[in-house]
Amino acid sequence: MADGNRYKNRIELLQGTLDMLILQTLQWGPQHGYGVTQALRINSGDVFQVETGSLYPALHRLERQGWVRSDWKQTERNQRAKYYRLTTAGKKQLAAHRTRWRQMVEAITAIMQPAARAGGS
């Protein structure tokens, strides 16, 4: 039953945020595609379930843009997996994403909770 509720509580990612979330996940170290999905799921408290149909195109797009690089390596279980790691350009991009995200959160909060903002100020 708990599992059922967990699945029910899952929500779709906001459009345009997947790249930022992947870059954020990779800032802690190289990770393979499966690891990225697990990290996103666990770090979001089981709220986000990234579809592989979005994840792999996003990883390849980020690689094409030069924000991540990939290498085949052995996992802890001695299996081959393609690890993605953040490049210098990717780190800069992540910083830019963060700034934009902060601005967006502030703007949306201002619209959605005008009273709270007025009270706070």
Added chain:
Amino acid sequence: MTLWRRLFENRERDLDEEIRSHLRMAIQDRIDRGESPQAARQSALREFGNVMLVKDVTYEQWGGLVKKPGARPGDSRNHAPSDRRRDGPDRRDAGGDQTRDGKRDGKNRGQSDDLGGRGQPGTGRAARWLGIPELWRGTGVAAVWRAVQIHLKARYPACATESCAPRSFDWRAFSWGTFSWRAWAGLPQGSARESVLLEGRSYCGDCWPGALAQRFADCPPVPAPLTRPAHRMPLGLVLLSRGWLTPGQLREGLERQRRLSGRLGESLRALGYIHEDEIAAGLAAQWACPVLLFRSAVAESHLRRVPLRLQERHRMVSVHYAEQTNVLVLAFSQGVDYALTQALAGMLECRIEPCVAPETEVRRHLAQLQDLERSSEITFERIREASERTAITESYVRCWGAHSVRVAACGTSVWARLEKAGETLDLLFEGAAPEASAA
């Protein structure tokens, strides 16, 4: 053009391997959490979704092996040598790994080094270095070539047999005597005209009969009589604990069962001590599954999910199929055969939910199924050898024009399901395995 195509295929192989590794890890995680390998595989595949779709949308991101947007001409050329130096250790690792896997020979590895720069499939650095995609981009030729690729892939699907996999074309060893346009185009070596999907894997016209024979050899019928496993509570005790029987009645029922060598439930019913629904409830408690009391009629399409002969033999009936959740409910009248449910789950590619139902109801539904027209079911009696089953199935595949075959051992029967354009044909081979009957 050949170089471009080969680079594209390298990236395709790379993506295939990446998806495979994702699934391997997902399956292993589930097994570690206590799921059975079969269930783990199914749930991992379900969670992953449509593999072809994932691949297709990922291809779109490549844009035809493109360079970094905004990169100045010559940037990648300047970086290429340093990239190669930096990737030296990786190349050694990759070479060792491939040799260990035994999947690629030395010649292939050498070629990949020339093209990909790391001995790994699909790095595409050489292409970026040469600036080839820039030549193709915007001319429309890339789109035409992609269409040709899709056409060739559809016409000559890859063969799952390793020896039949596309061979790399080596210009250094070129001679007109040994020239193969298929090798040049990177297509499977076998005849692709009559390719068949066997257990979801594509085999070319030359390879599928061998693969089918192997599949039948791996699926011998298992004569396993349905008996109560030692760890389940005896039915008599279940009924006694629920207060539906007195100890005296149970003793009498057991005595009658010993004399007539039937089933305890039948003896108790014959003596008039218990109702059939109570026996079903007791069996359900014994097998830890729900009871089905057939409050509504069963649709014909649900009954037809499993061949009649199998349903009769296992005293069960296919009562409901939920398309949205991909679950098939099977009602057993004499206890659940979990080996059968597992085989059916693999065959029908769905989850099986077993339940227990009163025997009269199961019989009534089987009789209803008998009255229906069943031209898509053919039963072969006393087929004991795997080679016979293979030969019969092979001839049906050829004559009927099936494009997909699945095989499963269901108790003493072997079930082969053939499919073509939405139609199915079920071949059921009866007869215990020779080695099992000898034992």
